[in-house]
Amino acid sequence: xxxxxxxxxxxxxxxxxxxxxxxxxxxxxxxxxxxxxxxxxxxxxxxxxxxxxxxxxxxxxxxxxxxxxxxxxxxxxxxxxxxxxxxxxxxxxxxxxxxxxxxxxxxxxxxxxxxxxxxxxxxxxxxxxxxxxxxxxxxxxxxxxxxxxxxxxxxxxxxxxxxxxxxxxxxxxxxxxxxxxxxxxxxxxxxxxxxxxxxxxxxxxxxxxxxxxxxxxxxxxxxxxxxxxxxxxxxxxxxxxxxxxxxxxxxxxxxxxxxxxxxxxxxxxxxxxxxxxxxxxxxxxxxxxxxxxxxxxxxxxxxxxxxxxxxxxxxxxxxxxxxxxxxxxxxxxxxxxxxxxxxxxxxxxxxxxxxxxxxxxxxxxxxxxxxxxxxxxxxxxxxxxxxxxxxxxxxxxxxxxxxxxxxxxxxxxxxxxxxxxxxxxxxxxxxxxxxxxxxxxxxxxxxxxxxxxxxxxxxxxxxxxxxxxxxxxxxxxxxxxxxxxxxxxxxxxxx
Numbered sequence: 001x002x003x004x005x006x007x008x009x010x011x012x013x014x015x016x017x018x019x020x021x022x023x024x025x026x027x028x029x030x031x032x033x034x035x036x037x038x039x040x041x042x043x044x045x046x047x048x049x050x051x052x053x054x055x056x057x058x059x060x061x062x063x064x065x066x067x068x069x070x071x072x073x074x075x076x077x078x079x080x081x082x083x084x085x086x087x088x089x090x091x092x093x094x095x096x097x098x099x100x101x102x103x104x105x106x107x108x109x110x111x112x113x114x115x116x117x118x119x120x121x122x123x124x125x126x127x128x129x130x131x132x133x134x135x136x137x138x139x140x141x142x143x144x145x146x147x148x149x150x151x152x153x154x155x156x157x158x159x160x161x162x163x164x165x166x167x168x169x170x171x172x173x174x175x176x177x178x179x180x181x182x183x184x185x186x187x188x189x190x191x192x193x194x195x196x197x198x199x200x201x202x203x204x205x206x207x208x209x210x211x212x213x214x215x216x217x218x219x220x221x222x223x224x225x226x227x228x229x230x231x232x233x234x235x236x237x238x239x240x241x242x243x244x245x246x247x248x249x250x251x252x253x254x255x256x257x258x259x260x261x262x263x264x265x266x267x268x269x270x271x272x273x274x275x276x277x278x279x280x281x282x283x284x285x286x287x288x289x290x291x292x293x294x295x296x297x298x299x300x301x302x303x304x305x306x307x308x309x310x311x312x313x314x315x316x317x318x319x320x321x322x323x324x325x326x327x328x329x330x331x332x333x334x335x336x337x338x339x340x341x342x343x344x345x346x347x348x349x350x351x352x353x354x355x356x357x358x359x360x361x362x363x364x365x366x367x368x369x370x371x372x373x374x375x376x377x378x379x380x381x382x383x384x385x386x387x388x389x390x391x392x393x394x395x396x397x398x399x400x401x402x403x404x405x406x407x408x409x410x411x412x413x414x415x416x417x418x419x420x421x422x423x424x425x426x427x428x429x430x431x432x433x434x435x436x437x438x439x440x441x442x443x444x445x446x447x448x449x450x451x452x453x454x455x456x457x458x459x460x461x462x463x464x465x466x467x468x469x470x471x472x473x474x475x476x477x478x479x480x481x482x483x484x485x486x487x488x489x490x491x492x493x494x495x
Contacts, residue, residue, distance in 0.1 A: 019380035025066030033057045045232040055082045078384040084394040087373035093439035098127040106362035112230030118289030186487040194302045203264040204272025219256035304357035304480040306453045311483040312413045314468040323461045346415035352435030357480040359392035391434045465492045
């Protein structure tokens with residue numbers, strides 16, 4: 001009782017549980033300016049970006065580091081630290097591991113994923129188990145492996161077939177309507193394209209496109225949303241599903257997920273797809289959790305990445321034309337063509353900065369820990385603190401990415417900023433957007449994601465002109481962020 005009372009008093013008085021010369025600022029739980037409560041609840045969990053926004057409601061009145069690092073310390077829960085300071089985000093990620101004084105990945109925000117996919121995965125595990133999972137994934141995902149000409153060509157051929165099917169459907173729809181332009185929500189198509197490349201090319205399966213699109217994609221989309229709800233509602237969700245009959249739907253989609261996992265694993269014995277580069281004596285049963293995470297997570301993240309890139313381009317026809325000039329005469333994509341498509345790569349970098357799929361990175365302090373940034377600011381973080389490294393707001397903060405630093409406002413899509421930063425002598429190491437994380441737990445699928453999304457966006461621009469259906473595109477967020485309109489565009493075939 002004394003501890004509960006003392007912590008309540010400490011929060012009300014504003015006694016800071018952190019130490020150092022870079023102290024975070026206190027968040028008031030009941031501030032009237034909060035867009036939503038600064039903690040996930042059954043009523044606001046579908047608005048995670050607004051939950052993070054709530055931490056900065058009073059930040060404009062704060063001074064120094066308290067503007068960018070905010071904490072909540074309440075009885076009954078460990079302290080929560082949210083930071084949008086890139087220097088602290090980088091330092092904390094670099095200090096992630098299982099050695100004394102390092103940060104573990106905080107599994108609380110992914111508890112639902114762990115229950116759905118298994119806890120022995122690269123995403124969910126910590127410590128020695130995580131190191132083992134990382135060693136399994138390193139070679140198949142590496143850039144040196146994926147960018148071999150024969151591997152690259154395999155992705156390109158699978159993609160070409162998918163694009164041909166999409167093109168025929170669009171032509172049929174236009175012929176039937178008699179219209180030159182077709183309004184279409186592209187997100188479902190992007191999901192199907194991404195899942196086909198994962199299942200059929202990466203894992204060497206042979207699943208018909210229609211089955212992927214009409215059965216497996218809806219199952220994964222449903223289960224991903226279910227994982228988010230399960231994280232927030234904890235043990236209540238199974239009971240609620242029983243009462244509403246929803247458990248039957250969960251069971252149906254879970255069975256489809258298991259079948260898709262079996263299809264992905266089936267090529268291992270014959271070394272199909274990228275299984276030929278996988279050298280391990282681990283059993284298929286030991287790999288299932290990672291395969292489930294990969295199927296759901298990679299589809300989710302690459303759909304976010306490609307969806308946002310196309311959405312941004314739908315508002316910027318000038319950048320569509322720049323990319324078109326790079327790809328118009330390409331009849332296939334090889335690694336050199338891809339890496340030399342300069343405008344395309346600028347668009348992808350800016351997409352990752354402004355609208356990252358991984359909009360926050362969770363960590364946990366296992367012991368009392370001092371963190372020091374590259375510019376020698378220090379913060380003492382008490383044991384048990386839940387850290388939320390707020391990538392979304394870090395990349396949109398004018399102080400770090402605004403006109404004074406990059407030549408362009410932080411909250412606008414401006415691929416030109418990357419050339420301007422180069423002129424100003426700012427390197428990629430200095431200007432990290434954390435689109436794939438950073439440090440020991442960076443996303444191993446980085447090269448695969450860039451490859452897939454580059455192919456999708458390049459071919460889309462080569463085949464179509466497209467414009468946004470509405471002047472503004474809001475963001476929605478769950479496991480990842482996505483365009484709130486489902487990438488609703490008006491498509492027109494290029495002549």
